[in-house]
Amino acid sequence: MAEPETSKPKPRPIVRLGTLLISHSVLVSVVCCVAGVLALLLLPILAKNTYISENALMPGSASPMLSNLDVSDANRLVNDLSELSSRSNDAGIVQRLIGRYISDLGGEVGYHQFHPDSSRFHPLHFFSVPDTGIVQENINCSCHGISVTGIVRAPRGDGKEAIVLVTPYNYTNAGSADHLSLGIAYSVFSLLSQVTWLAKDIIWLIADSQCGEYASVAAWLRDYHSPTFSGFHANNSHTCDVITTHHDVKENVAKDMSSRDSFIRAGTMAAALVVKVVDRNEPFEDSLGVYAEASNGQMPNLDLINIVNYLAVHRQGLRVKVRKLFSLLDTKWVSFLAEVLESLGSIARRLNPQWKFGIPAADYVDGTATLFGSLYHQALGVPTGPHGAFRDYQVDAVTLEFSPRHYSISKGRTKDFILRGGRLIEGVIRSVNNLLEKFHQSFFLYLLTSPSKFVSVGVYMIAFALLVAPLPVAAASLYAEANCLDTSLDDAKSFSPPAATVNELVISERSWRWIKAVKKVLIVHLWGTTVSLLPYFISQTPSLTPITKLAVWGLFSVVCLLFPYFLLGSPFAGVSGTEEYKHEWALLKSATISAAFIGLGLMSVINFAAAEFGALLMVPMCLMVQPLKLDLRARTLKNLARAAVNLVLAIVGLPPATYYILKCTFGSFDGINIEDFWWWVESLWSWNSATYLFLGMVHLPCWLLCVQILLHS
Incomplete structure (x- = not known):
């Protein structure tokens, strides 16, 4: 009698699924690629409104304390800087003037003399911050600068944490916008030197930007995190010659720096704000540009951008802008796609009012331009401002670029502009001051479709996964x-x-x-x-x-x-x-x-x-x-x-x-x-x-x- 044939065991479901996909690879490829492109184009619709994840931040919970007296002192500094710029371009005089203003507030004054790194490719420098040895081999001796630093010690702090305020300033060729940047930062620094609620030290860095805004901030951060106790000249004499100057005041600044260790420090940095004023002559209202992209697409914690946007819009009435690809705003295929999606959204709402699909065509076009702008600047991997230097040290930082109206400055409204900008910075610093730990609650991986809308990593990775x-x-x-x-x-x-x-x-x-x-x-x-x-x-x-x-x-x-x-x-x-x-x-x-x-x-x-x-x-x-x-x-x-x-x-x-x-x-x-x-x-x-x-x-x-x-x- 013949034995019954043993039936072969059925393969596992995962094996059968893999076999099915492989046998229909052409269809799978077409469907996935089309779905990946569509998912990328639908991201502006899938964007969510931003929100504050960390309850301790409490933006806008306290009334602004920046007074007209602080603004008047800041305006006096702006006038003094303007007068000095019209008479002479001596950087030493300006540095001593700023140092005197900081000393009058009771702050500690320090000077940071630096040579920026030369822009030279090196295959071993990728993905890492250069150490001191590498930096000495990559020093650019053709340019040098002296940055002024002021520190206000927190009355309620222990000196272990600090908030950094940066104002790039060209000491030899500064304009009215540069003076206003210092005026806004000084008004806040003046206020913080008097308050009793401060729990974190405040560092104000007036970075010498004649060698580049990023270079001066990066050099200061490098020396801040890699201290040398022998002084600048002793450490760099073998690399560059000692700086010689032709002005008596600047020579006095150099003597002050060489006589003692003028590099002052505070605690670990909790966050950093770079404050700039640009003379773009906005036609309608004062605006604020937020720049957040750092090296290799790194972004600060979304909560930092959220509190800036909330305070700027709801407290100071500023129009907040983020970078976008303006060429997409007039692209016909984007406009056509926006109209199609708007029509589909209208049909979906008629079928079921609870279906919230689709947005107005104008919002989609603007969101797409902002989304691809965010993708583009992250893809380049190049920082969009001095804030990128902080992100290399895992410090959350953004650049705030103020653009005044075309008649705000010409008609003597400098004090009003300084007041609005100063109160915004005060609110952001007050929120960060409330934190007991570093930013960690919100997203680090995200794309912006507007200052108040974002796409999280769990959503935008779907498009990439479908493509690959x-x-x-x-x-x-x-x-x-x-x-x-x-x-x-x-x-x-x-x-x-x-x-x-x-x-x-x-x-x-x-x-x-x-x-x-x-x-x-x-x-x-x-x-x-x-x-x-x-x-x-x-x-x-x-x-x-x-x-x-x-x-x-x-x-x-x-x-x-x-x-x-x-x-x-x-x-x-x-x-x-x-x-x-x-x-x-x-x-x-x-x-x-x-x-x-x-x-x-x-x-x-x-x-x-x-x-x-x-x-x-x-x-x-x-x-x-x-x-x-x-x-x-x-x-x-x-x-x-x-x-x-x-x-x-x-x-x-x-x-x-x-x-x-x-x-x-x-x-x-x-x-x-x-x-x-x-x-x-x-x-x-x-x-x-x-x-x-x-x-x-x-x-x-x-x-x-x-x-x-x-x-x-």
Whole structure:
């Protein structure tokens, strides 16, 4: 009697789901990519109103204490600075004047003499704050400055925490806006030197901005967190010559600094506010611009922006602005999409009044411009102001940029403007003063669609996840297809030699083919790493022009690409035309897609915005690529359309082409200037932006591999 055949166990549900996705990889890729783009465009609708997460902040709970007397003292300082600027541009006189004003309030006065870091690319400086040794090798001796520091000790504090107030000021060439910045900060500093409720020390840094606003703040923070007890001159005499001056007053300031340790400190920084006044002549009302982006897309805690926005709007009546891409405001496709979404929202509300889908078209257009502005500035990885230097030390900071009305200053309304700005700063400092710990309740990962609306990480990651989800599915599908082809070829050859010998040979050959594809991908990514490091060596020759540097960079990149061609075997060699090797490009595409998926995943941890833009460019290019020879041989409309799309994606995916296309689309396009691309790339590596490494080590190698697949013979 025959024994019943044992039925095979059913695979697990997760295995069956994976098999289903792999078998329909094309449909999954199309659906996920379309859904990812739609999810990104729907983010302005999904944005939520901001709210204060930390109850201890209590913004606006106390009445402002800034009086007209404090404003009058600040106005007197503004007048004195204006008079000095009209008579002389001696920085020493201005520094001593500010120091005397601080001393009259009972504050401690200190001077910080510094040489800023030179903007020089170094591959080891990414993702880290330079230590003292590295800084001494990177000192820029062509510029120097002296910043003035004042500290008010908190009567209710223990000296362990501090709040920093920064006003960039060019001591040698200051304008009326710079004087007003000092006037606003001084009015607040004057008030805080008298109050009894202060629990955190107040540090007022009047940063010398003649070498750059960021450079002076970064130099002060570096010395604040890395104290040297031998004095500035002793520590830097081997690097730069001692500063010589021609004015008696400035020489006295230098003597005061050298005679004692004039660098004064307080406790750990709880938050920082950078106060600036710009002369933009607002036509209707006083406005406040908030800048929050730091290096590599870092953002301060959202609560800090929330209290600034709440106090500015509801207490001082200021119009708050955040950066946006103004070119999108007049884009036709954004306006059309806004009208469509507004119509869909109206239909949804008629069906069910509880469905809150859709916003007015004008709000959507403005929210989209603000959202992409937030994404753009985070993706660059370059700080948008001096506040970025604080974020490198994990201190929450924002830059507050006041813009007065066009007649506020001309008609003698300086005191009113100082009063409004000073009361705003007072309210923010009072809220931070209430905290018993650092900011931690609200979000650190978010995108702004307006000063009062945001998209949290749990929402905007959906768009990125949908965009990159097809990559592992497509890679697995290509690998499975290649294995199925190998299996059919093995069955066709099984009649020749013994089965054991054939299986061993086939396994060895199949493994070698998989390893060969991975080897090609690794070689190209090593080439990308080499290309990323070349600017460090090219920058050692400062006499070269930007166009020459770009040409040398391109030439050496091609030479480095030819090197593995001669020594290691070219990763761009064609394949034989036999049936056994006709799908070798599929294995290479599978390995390329896998490398792109890993690179995008790692970049999303470092800088999500850069990974989002990279996914929008790389995912369609990696999924669509196929040898042109196959499409041209078929000569059908579908194949010819795919070949045309692949050529367009290959052109758009090249980093220089991408730069100029985005500049033409979102910026002011005034012609193609080759120097612009070099300056843009140089700015990325000068700021140690991770976006530069992503372009050189992930995006460029994947583009080159896709071009190889496209030109596969």
